[in-house]
Amino acid sequence: xxxxxxxxxxxxxxxxxxxxxxxxxxxxxxxxxxxxxxxxxxxxxxxxxxxxxxxxxxxxxxxxxxxxxxxxxxxxx
Amino acid sequence: xxxxxxxxxxxxxxxxxxxxxxxxxxxxxxxxxxxxxxxxxxxxxxxxxxxxxxxxxxxxxxxxxxxxxxxxxxxxxxxxxxxxxxxxxxxxxxxxxxxxxxxxxxxxxxxxxxxxxxxxxxx
Numbered sequence: 171x172x173x174x175x176x177x178x179x180x181x182x183x184x185x186x187x188x189x190x191x192x193x194x195x196x197x198x199x200x201x202x203x204x205x206x207x208x209x210x211x212x213x214x215x216x217x218x219x220x221x222x223x224x225x226x227x228x229x230x231x232x233x234x235x236x237x238x239x240x241x242x243x244x245x246x247x
Numbered sequence: 248x249x250x251x252x253x254x255x256x257x258x259x260x261x262x263x264x265x266x267x268x269x270x271x272x273x274x275x276x277x278x279x280x281x282x283x284x285x286x287x288x289x290x291x292x293x294x295x296x297x298x299x300x301x302x303x304x305x306x307x308x309x310x311x312x313x314x315x316x317x318x319x320x321x322x323x324x325x326x327x328x329x330x331x332x333x334x335x336x337x338x339x340x341x342x343x344x345x346x347x348x349x350x351x352x353x354x355x356x357x358x359x360x361x362x363x364x365x366x367x368x369x370x
Binding site: 215216217218219222227228229230231232233234 | 258260288290291294299300301302304305306308309
């Protein structure tokens with residue numbers, strides 16, 4: 171599983187990245203977590219704002235900090 | 248997308264039909280000017296119409312939005328409905344008494360009227 175956290179870098183983005191990493195760790199799902207900070211690359215996802223979370227190419231959330239539990243529902247299939 | 252992370256303010260998503268008539272282009276011009284003035288940020292309705300994931304998810308997750316149709320055909324509203332996105336604030340420019348035509352020489356007074364109406368529905 172490929173997870174990307176989109177955001178140039180701010181407390182909300184960092185919290186989102188932490189929630190994602192915690193969710194991955196707690197579920198034991200095999201996943202790579204990448205922080206995307208390049209503005210042009212972020213723009214390529216068509217998101218209105220950050221932080222955003224993309225899982226296997228699908229944009230799951232935009233402009234908010236998803237909770238760890240919410241992220242778990244996305245990665246536990 | 249905002250250049251600054253978690254940019255404060257200006258987070259009203261503005262979706263204009265940008266159609267091929269005076270009122271369609273009025274919706275576009277008003278959206279552009281309101282974005283430039285920091286009232287909100289114009290977003291790509293075509294991306295939503297194309298069901299591109301990032302655009303659709305953005306419209307579903309945004310806390311504040313206004314959709315602007317030039318006329319009662321309601322293309323912007325239809326696009327949102329087709330993508331199952333709730334229409335939070337909505338405006339049809341012909342309802343403001345602006346007659347639809349093919350004159351693309353937009354009147355400044357109409358642009359200002361539309362901008363004021365957009366601000367009003369967002370209150």
